[in-house]
Amino acid sequence: MNARSLHVRLAAWHAVWLAAVVAVAGVLVYFGLRQYLEERAAILQRQRAERAGAVVAQVGTFDRQRLADELTTRFAPEASGRFLRVSGADGAVVYQSGPPHDQSFDPAEFPPSSRRTGTRRIWFAAGIEFVVATVPSGPGNPPAYWVETGESMAPAFVELHRLLVSLAIAFGVVAVVAVVGGILLVRRALAPVEAITVSAERITSRNLSERLPVPPTGDEFEHLSRTLNRMIERLDEAFLNNRRFVADASHELRTPLTVLRGELENLVQETRIDPEFRERLGSTLEEVERLAGIVQGLFDIARLDAGEARAQRSEVNLARLVGSTAEQMLLLAEDKGVRVQCQASKDAWVEGDRSRLKQVVVNLLDNAIKYTPRGGAVLLRVGTAAGRVFFEVADDGIGIPAAALPRVFDRFYRVDKARSRDQGGAGLGLSIVKSICTAHAGTVEARSDGRVGSCFRVELPSCPAPETDPSIPAHRPRKE
Ligand code: ADP
Numbered sequence: 001m002n003a004r005s006l007h008v009r010l011a012a013w014h015a016v017w018l019a020a021v022v023a024v025a026g027v028l029v030y031f032g033l034r035q036y037l038e039e040r041a042a043i044l045q046r047q048r049a050e051r052a053g054a055v056v057a058q059v060g061t062f063d064r065q066r067l068a069d070e071l072t073t074r075f076a077p078e079a080s081g082r083f084l085r086v087s088g089a090d091g092a093v094v095y096q097s098g099p100p101h102d103q104s105f106d107p108a109e110f111p112p113s114s115r116r117t118g119t120r121r122i123w124f125a126a127g128i129e130f131v132v133a134t135v136p137s138g139p140g141n142p143p144a145y146w147v148e149t150g151e152s153m154a155p156a157f158v159e160l161h162r163l164l165v166s167l168a169i170a171f172g173v174v175a176v177v178a179v180v181g182g183i184l185l186v187r188r189a190l191a192p193v194e195a196i197t198v199s200a201e202r203i204t205s206r207n208l209s210e211r212l213p214v215p216p217t218g219d220e221f222e223h224l225s226r227t228l229n230r231m232i233e234r235l236d237e238a239f240l241n242n243r244r245f246v247a248d249a250s251h252e253l254r255t256p257l258t259v260l261r262g263e264l265e266n267l268v269q270e271t272r273i274d275p276e277f278r279e280r281l282g283s284t285l286e287e288v289e290r291l292a293g294i295v296q297g298l299f300d301i302a303r304l305d306a307g308e309a310r311a312q313r314s315e316v317n318l319a320r321l322v323g324s325t326a327e328q329m330l331l332l333a334e335d336k337g338v339r340v341q342c343q344a345s346k347d348a349w350v351e352g353d354r355s356r357l358k359q360v361v362v363n364l365l366d367n368a369i370k371y372t373p374r375g376g377a378v379l380l381r382v383g384t385a386a387g388r389v390f391f392e393v394a395d396d397g398i399g400i401p402a403a404a405l406p407r408v409f410d411r412f413y414r415v416d417k418a419r420s421r422d423q424g425g426a427g428l429g430l431s432i433v434k435s436i437c438t439a440h441a442g443t444v445e446a447r448s449d450g451r452v453g454s455c456f457r458v459e460l461p462s463c464p465a466p467e468t469d470p471s472i473p474a475h476r477p478r479k480e
Pocket of ligand 1: 367368371395397398399400408413414415416425426427428429430431454
């Protein structure tokens with residue numbers, strides 16, 4: 001999973017915020033409840049102390065045993081785990097409750113009376129917190145007695161602790177739900193982006209007529225898709241105009257170039273002109289032929305880009321096509337002193353435009369012969385692998401430098417401009433090969449170690465062999 005993707009970032013933010021909100025709410029609830037419990041305990045203790053004060057005022061302190069009995073009967077401090085103390089104005093203890101039944105604290109450890117109205121908190125070593133209320137009893141100022149009642153906060157804190165545990169569990173659950181829910185939510189919300197990305201990935205200059213999916217969500221994604229589609233439409237129009245211009249220009253140039261070539265050919269054959277002039281005419285004719293080749297190449301690319309190869313389809317046995325084309329080009333190879341060997345499986349059927357596929361073989365083989373020095377060898381291989389037909393042209397010629405490999409299929413690209421030009425190349429041959437392969441839903445790639453030899457591999461989708469071989473006339477026996 002990409003940690004920087006919008007999915008992960010949004011889900012993480014969602015989880016962090018939700019967890020933070022729950023944590024803050026938990027802390028507020030915990031401390032708010034704790035304060036409420038302490039305040040409530042203080043009020044209760046004060047009320048209890050006032051009631052005990054009334055008993056002291058009523059019974060008096062003359063008979064201390066009676067006072068103790070009365071207070072024990074009414075308030076049962078030991079049984080209820082509370083603290084009760086009556087002190088005189090001088091601080092002397094008149095009555096003090098005994099240790100509680102559960103022995104959770106020792107009343108003797110309580111500090112002397114503050115002899116001031118109010119509540120205070122007292123902490124014991126064991127961590128037990130007591131809320132103690134002190135109220136005056138009896139007339140006079142200062143009053144004759146001070147009554148103190150106290151109660152441990154431990155039971156309340158046990159409840160608080162339980163709440164804390166529940167809050168921690170809730171926090172964990174919320175965190176998990178936030179992460180999982182966040183991922184699902186964000187994935188759902190960003191699904192249109194995935195769809196748009198996948199489609200955009202598919203669109204190249206060759207299929208600009210395709211459009212991105214428009215999610216009918218009425219939100220920013222719908223708006224984005226529509227905007228991008230309008231942009232692709234404009235690009236499509238620009239590309240189309242460009243292609244049309246190249247096609248029209250090359251088409252218009254072909255006729256005058258043919259006329260020019262014809263005229264020059266006639267002139268070169270003219271016996272009345274002097275030899276030096278004929279030689280100059282000859283080199284002009286060569287340039288015109290080169291120009292005608294470039295124009296023809298541009299015209300071919302424009303027609304291929306316009307989908308011409310898609311229109312004229314038939315089953316073609318590439319193995320046989322490669323074999324026969326190699327045979328036709330053997331003379332050229334012999335002239336150059338290059339050996340050509342062909343290893344073709346019996347059948348390698350593809351569906352496509354026969355003449356265009358032949359052009360692929362011619363261009364690749366022509367290059368291999370052209371860029372292989374005398375005495376070298378070219379190996380042609382045709383076969384099928386994994387439902388695809390492959391065709392390889394490997395030579396042990398001059399090779400292609402690594403930096404040039406990715407560019408050899410670009411239009412007008414030549415590795416060594418001067419040398420390529422000498423050999424009549426304009427850098428369009430491989431572009432045409434690539435356009436033809438793409439038009440046939442195939443691929444072409446070049447490999448070379450940069451020093452000796454290169455290998456061009458074409459892969460095309462295979463198709464089943466036809467019932468009758470279309471390249472063999474019906475009256476002749478089928479022969480491979
Ligand atoms: P060109 O008409 O110049 O040969 P291509 O498009 O056919 O144009 O090839 C582009 C460039 O790729 C060539 O100029 C050449 O430098 C290089 N190239 C093509 N095929 C080979 C090969 N078999 N061996 C070495 N270089 C090659």
